[in-house]
Amino acid sequence: MIIDLLAGAVRGGTSIMYAGLGETISERAGIINLGTEGSMLLGALGGYAVTAHTGNPWLGVLGGAMAGALLSLVHAVLVVSRGANQFASGLTLYFLALGVTALFGVDYVSRQINSFTPYAVPGLSDIPGLGPILFDHDPLVYIAFVAAPIIWWVLFRTRVGLLVRTAGERSEALGVNGYSIKAVRYWSTVAGGALAGIGGAHISIAYANSWFENMIAGRGFIAVALVIFAMWNPLRIMAGAYLFGIALSLASVLQTAGYAVNQFALAAVPFVLTLVVLAVLGKRTMLAAPDELSKVFDNSRTA
Amino acid sequence: MTQEAQGTSGTGTETGAGTIPEPDTEVSTVSADETAAVAAAIVATALPAEVPTDRGPKISAGWSTGLRWFVALLAGLILFGAFVLANGADPIQVYADIWTSTLTQSGQFQQIILRAAPIALAGLAVVVPARAGLVNVGGEGQLIIGGIGAAAAALWLTPLMSPWVVVIAMMLFAMVAGALWAGIAAAMRLVVKVNEAVTTMLLNYVALYTMLFLILGPWKDPKALGQSTSVELNDAAKLPVIAGTQIHIGVIIAVVAAFAVWFALTRTTWGFRLSVVGGNGEAARRAGMPVVTLILTALLLGGALAGLAGFVQFAGMEYKLRPTFGLTIGYVAFLASWLSRHKPLPLLLASVVLAAIAVSGNSLQINSGLPAASVNILMGLLLVAVLGWTSPRKATS
Numbered sequence: 203m204i205i206d207l208l209a210g211a212v213r214g215g216t217s218i219m220y221a222g223l224g225e226t227i228s229e230r231a232g233i234i235n236l237g238t239e240g241s242m243l244l245g246a247l248g249g250y251a252v253t254a255h256t257g258n259p260w261l262g263v264l265g266g267a268m269a270g271a272l273l274s275l276v277h278a279v280l281v282v283s284r285g286a287n288q289f290a291s292g293l294t295l296y297f298l299a300l301g302v303t304a305l306f307g308v309d310y311v312s313r314q315i316n317s318f319t320p321y322a323v324p325g326l327s328d329i330p331g332l333g334p335i336l337f338d339h340d341p342l343v344y345i346a347f348v349a350a351p352i353i354w355w356v357l358f359r360t361r362v363g364l365l366v367r368t369a370g371e372r373s374e375a376l377g378v379n380g381y382s383i384k385a386v387r388y389w390s391t392v393a394g395g396a397l398a399g400i401g402g403a404h405i406s407i408a409y410a411n412s413w414f415e416n417m418i419a420g421r422g423f424i425a426v427a428l429v430i431f432a433m434w435n436p437l438r439i440m441a442g443a444y445l446f447g448i449a450l451s452l453a454s455v456l457q458t459a460g461y462a463v464n465q466f467a468l469a470a471v472p473f474v475l476t477l478v479v480l481a482v483l484g485k486r487t488m489l490a491a492p493d494e495l496s497k498v499f500d501n502s503r504t505a
Numbered sequence: 506m507t508q509e510a511q512g513t514s515g516t517g518t519e520t521g522a523g524t525i526p527e528p529d530t531e532v533s534t535v536s537a538d539e540t541a542a543v544a545a546a547i548v549a550t551a552l553p554a555e556v557p558t559d560r561g562p563k564i565s566a567g568w569s570t571g572l573r574w575f576v577a578l579l580a581g582l583i584l585f586g587a588f589v590l591a592n593g594a595d596p597i598q599v600y601a602d603i604w605t606s607t608l609t610q611s612g613q614f615q616q617i618i619l620r621a622a623p624i625a626l627a628g629l630a631v632v633v634p635a636r637a638g639l640v641n642v643g644g645e646g647q648l649i650i651g652g653i654g655a656a657a658a659a660l661w662l663t664p665l666m667s668p669w670v671v672v673i674a675m676m677l678f679a680m681v682a683g684a685l686w687a688g689i690a691a692a693m694r695l696v697v698k699v700n701e702a703v704t705t706m707l708l709n710y711v712a713l714y715t716m717l718f719l720i721l722g723p724w725k726d727p728k729a730l731g732q733s734t735s736v737e738l739n740d741a742a743k744l745p746v747i748a749g750t751q752i753h754i755g756v757i758i759a760v761v762a763a764f765a766v767w768f769a770l771t772r773t774t775w776g777f778r779l780s781v782v783g784g785n786g787e788a789a790r791r792a793g794m795p796v797v798t799l800i801l802t803a804l805l806l807g808g809a810l811a812g813l814a815g816f817v818q819f820a821g822m823e824y825k826l827r828p829t830f831g832l833t834i835g836y837v838a839f840l841a842s843w844l845s846r847h848k849p850l851p852l853l854l855a856s857v858v859l860a861a862i863a864v865s866g867n868s869l870q871i872n873s874g875l876p877a878a879s880v881n882i883l884m885g886l887l888l889v890a891v892l893g894w895t896s897p898r899k900a901t902s
Contacts, residue, residue: 279893284893286892289702290843291889293642294889297884298885300878301878304876304878305589305876305879305882415876416878420710464718467722470715470718477689477704480703488697
């Protein structure tokens with residue numbers, strides 16, 4: 203049962219990890235995107251639709267990434283170029299995505315697709331305990347294993363990462379050195395949306411293997427909160443995402459094991475857990491926030 | 506925008522001559538719905554060119570603002586039409602259906618007003634904190650918790666007291682519950698400095714699951730068929746309606762609340778201080794204003810107003826908690842507040858407009874077979890246009 207729980211955590215946490223990594227990139231550049239939930243929704247439907255039409259889930263992942271990126275591009279236009287409030291823009295786009303996916307998703311409800319299947323890594327999956335937990339999953343789970351370290355490396359050890367972080371810490375330094383602040387923020391936001399789109403696609407074409415309205419059910423908002431208590435660090439995102447995976451898979455594992463639990467009490471667990479963690483670690487955590495992001499947090503322009 | 510423009514003009518000089526005639530030939534060969542999409546895209550991209558934005562703050566008055574709004578709304582409608590067309594329905598027919606079924610029947614008009622009341626109240630829950638620079642995304646959860654508070658009062662007090670006392674108790678329970686719920690976010694903002702937009706959002710889900718837990722568990726009506734609900738409110742404790750109509754007094758509560766908030770924000774010291782905190786928190790602190798108290802009261806009052814919306818929804822509309830109780834009202838209210846630029850009286854109008862769109866979703870489903878949630882597109886586009894292209898402020902950063 204513990205193995206079921208942890209394996210479920212790795213599977214369920216993957217989508218949150220992708221979205222959290224994406225949100226980390228854009229927040230490192232000083233842009234908070236509550237539209238992550240919307241990008242995931244579009245990614246889920248985009249991935250599902252492309253897979254349904256082409257029969258190839260890998261193209262589905264690509265489609266999901268593009269759909270997610272498209273929505274975050276709108277966010278970038280509104281926030282970076284038009285100076286709109288970041289929270290309002292993000293939520294508006296969540297709404298837009300909710301409507302768009304409801305309208306275009308009708309055709310795909312209860313439609314069968316050629317989804318990702320679990321692939322047991324030869325050798326590694328035979329390790330008792332660890333094997334079934336880590337090495338008997340769909341390919342997107344394995345890619346997530348390496349995505350977090352790679353994104354950490356890019357952010358903290360490369361020139362591109364330095365530009366992204368400068369946009370979030372002291373953006374005027376970019377201008378002084380001849381870089382465009384706007385361009386860096388555009389690319390960071392769009393890259394973040396693409397990752398959120400992949401996270402959404404993971405849910406529809408690898409996790410649930412179906413499409414239904416509003417299927418992301420708040421995972422995108424969890425991802426946004428996760429970024430805060432992961433202190434904008436991709437490696438902590440990885441750990442945090444699996445922690446949420448545990449909370450998410452708790453309900454189904456307990457019910458299969460025959461415990462009579464009210465499923466809704468358990469469904470609230472990830473959200474309560476997030477709030478508790480924020481309450482306990484919040485103050486110390488917020489000191490680690492990128493400077494330009496702190497400005498957004500401290501005093502939002504509300505007109 | 507600027508470096509983008511430079512980029513395109515840079516490549517344009519190299520390939521310009523070859524690309525200019527292309528659009529004509531393309532448009533003539535593509536199918537009808539693609540042309541519409543292209544037209545919509547042209548409208549969307551033409552927006553910033555048509556309405557110059559960098560004229561400074563004085564532009565907010567008069568013509569120019571009116572034009573911006575008109576173009577923004579038109580672009581939203583055209584884009585939605587393109588979406589509908591892409592999905593195989595006739596947009597003109599859809600708009601005609603929406604028009605006839607929602608605006609030409611008096612019953613429907615009353616429905617819109619009834620829907621607008623909780624939206625306006627939950628919208629005020631966004632307006633008040635916004636004055637202090639706070640983003641309350643938690644209207645949805647605070648409304649649900651308000652509904653739970655009202656239901657609790659109804660459940661416990663109906664056998665003991667007269668209906669009038671029960672109504673008053675429901676209202677108080679709902680407001681206190683909503684305020685406490687927002688108080689969690691306020692405490693986290695003040696004590697651990699976590700932004701209220703994130704916490705109120707998370708609390709929405711906790712509120713929803715709490716309600717679902719209650720109506721599928723301890724509060725489940727044993728006589729409910731099919732869908733689980735709580736026990737229905739006693740007839741005597743339902744909000745009275747205005748004679749000859751379906752309009753209940755919750756509508757009046759909403760209008761009174763809007764005027765009260767307008768008065769508090771514009772005519773009292775508290776309202777003035779709130780806007781100073783919203784404008785520049787540091788300046789407010791240096792001037793010796795009680796910033797912590799102001800932030801706390803703004804969020805608590807916001808929560809209480811959303812709780813009041815939950816009471817109106819419970820005692821005036823739904824009479825029982827069900828899994829879809831108050832669904833999306835809080836989010837729509839958030840959009841209504843932004844649509845009205847956080848001004849209490851224009852908020853009433855914005856609430857009616859968004860309520861009309863929401864009601865039209867039903868007719869969309871019935872007449873065109875499109876999902877009711879599709880109207881969220883129209884709301885989203887409207888807000889995108891308003892957020893991006895009606896602000897008098899020049900883009901910063």
